[in-house]
Amino acid sequence: MCELCVRASRDVDGKSVFRLAGRGRESHLVVNSPTGQLGDSNFAVDDKAATVCPVGAILKKRVGYVVPIGERVYDREPISAQVKRLATREV
Numbered sequence: 001m002c003e004l005c006v007r008a009s010r011d012v013d014g015k016s017v018f019r020l021a022g023r024g025r026e027s028h029l030v031v032n033s034p035t036g037q038l039g040d041s042n043f044a045v046d047d048k049a050a051t052v053c054p055v056g057a058i059l060k061k062r063v064g065y066v067v068p069i070g071e072r073v074y075d076r077e078p079i080s081a082q083v084k085r086l087a088t089r090e091v
């Protein structure tokens with residue numbers, strides 16, 4: 001729920017593939033496509049939104065696990081620190 005993918009898609013990629021829906025505990029990430037599936041959206045592997053998720057929820061296919069679990073940025077650095085670092089620079 002950090003919204004980095006939302007902002008990257010909207011502000012950098014110019015696509016608005018993601019958005020947050022709902023409020024409070026009911027809030028959740030939705031994909032802007034007819035089926036709600038990422039594969040049916042105009043999301044592309046080279047989109048900035050494909051590289052900003054601080055928890056690894058959005059990973060590139062076939063290369064998402066090149067860095068072993070335990071050594072990924074998500075494993076080394078608290079999510080709050082990643083979000084702060086990513087949010088203070090151009091996503």
Ligand code: SF4
Pocket residue numbers: 001002003004005006029052053054055056057058
């Ligand atoms: S945690 Fe990942 S999937 Fe969730 S809003 Fe942030 S960037 Fe998007």
